[in-house]
Amino acid sequence: MSAVRIGTRASALATTQSRLVADRISETLGREVELVEISTEGDRSQAAGTPLAGAASTGVFVSALRDALLDGRVDVAVHSLKDLPTNAADGIALVAVPDREDPRDVVVARDGLTLGELPAGSRVGTGSPRRAAQLHALGLGLDVVGVRGNVDTRIGKVRSGEYDAVVLARAGLARLGRVDEATEVLEPLQMLPAPGQGALAVECRAGDSLGDELAAALDDPHARAAVTAERAVLATLEGGCSAPIGALAEVVEGEDGEELWVRAVALSPDGALSVRMSATGKPADAEGVGTRLADEMLADGAAGLTAATDKRQNA
Numbered sequence: 001m002s003a004v005r006i007g008t009r010a011s012a013l014a015t016t017q018s019r020l021v022a023d024r025i026s027e028t029l030g031r032e033v034e035l036v037e038i039s040t041e042g043d044r045s046q047a048a049g050t051p052l053a054g055a056a057s058t059g060v061f062v063s064a065l066r067d068a069l070l071d072g073r074v075d076v077a078v079h080s081l082k083d084l085p086t087n088a089a090d091g092i093a094l095v096a097v098p099d100r101e102d103p104r105d106v107v108v109a110r111d112g113l114t115l116g117e118l119p120a121g122s123r124v125g126t127g128s129p130r131r132a133a134q135l136h137a138l139g140l141g142l143d144v145v146g147v148r149g150n151v152d153t154r155i156g157k158v159r160s161g162e163y164d165a166v167v168l169a170r171a172g173l174a175r176l177g178r179v180d181e182a183t184e185v186l187e188p189l190q191m192l193p194a195p196g197q198g199a200l201a202v203e204c205r206a207g208d209s210l211g212d213e214l215a216a217a218l219d220d221p222h223a224r225a226a227v228t229a230e231r232a233v234l235a236t237l238e239g240g241c242s243a244p245i246g247a248l249a250e251v252v253e254g255e256d257g258e259e260l261w262v263r264a265v266a267l268s269p270d271g272a273l274s275v276r277m278s279a280t281g282k283p284a285d286a287e288g289v290g291t292r293l294a295d296e297m298l299a300d301g302a303a304g305l306t307a308a309t310d311k312r313q314n315a
């Protein structure tokens with residue numbers, strides 16, 4: 001039987017994640033695997049020193065891997081789940097969400113400091129509107145500044161003294177074997193992670209029987225339920241507002257069996273206004289739980305968050 005070809009981006013984090021999935025495939029299916037590097041417009045501009053920002057970059061990275069899948073250059077694509085757009089892609093099946101890393105964000109600060117120990121005016125780097133808004137909301141007077149590039153580049157800005165701290169996904173550091181460099185793990189009460197953070201998405205061509213094998217071998221039902229709810233929150237809120245959004249779901253053991261617990265926040269970009277809510281339900285109804293939670297948030301003012309900020313800024 002021919003080798004299973006797994007498409008990956010070239011970055012250290014992407015190849016580590018793809019190798020993780022490759023090892024699981026060869027262990028569980030006993031199939032030979034091969035990593036195929038897919039270079040994207042985003043990678044090329046990053047290498048040239050002009051990285052694309054935020055959503056623009058994610059879209060490019062994801063679609064290049066999906067193109068390779070659709071035209072048969074690879075059989076499997078591995079993505080960071082939080083980078084996937086919420087709308088489904090034609091001809092592509094999300095066949096597995098493997099067990100999830102710790103979804104929380106971490107701080108990497110100079111001198112081993114925590115956020116609370118950083119003096120007002122400290123420069124904290126993040127390119128994420130979600131992290132920026134939640135940093136502002138802490139009321140510490142931090143100077144939130146943009147930062148781009150891969151994990152190594154971002155941590156480098158702290159080591160060089162350019163920034164006092166950066167905020168990153170713990171999962172990325174963990175997978176790169178660099179989690180010791182985190183100086184604080186941020187509790188979800190202070191900083192809700194991005195929907196899907198810490199989880200991987202394994203995609204195949206729709207209808208390919210390999211997808212069924214990978215689902216059976218790699219899918220973690222708890223991780224799948226959690227990210228399904230988080231992405232339903234995101235998809236529903238995206239339809240009604242453009243505010244930064246955080247969401248985190250967990251499957252916990254309740255009195256009547258397993259329960260899905262979801263927390264979410266939508267914030268004005270400056271963090272001054274926010275709508276924060278939680279909901280519980282059955283893991284089998286993950287999508288419904290997330291959707292209803294987001295509908296409640298919209299009814300409670302999430303839809304007006306961006307407009308409210310604009311008005312204040314004009315006043």
Ligand SMILES: NCc1[nH]cc(CCC(=O)O)c1CC(=O)O
Pocket residue numbers: 080081082083167168169171172196197198199200
């Ligand atoms: N935004 C890019 C990105 N996409 C996935 C991860 C980390 C791994 C993950 O969340 O699964 C990162 C880096 C970061 O946010 O620090």
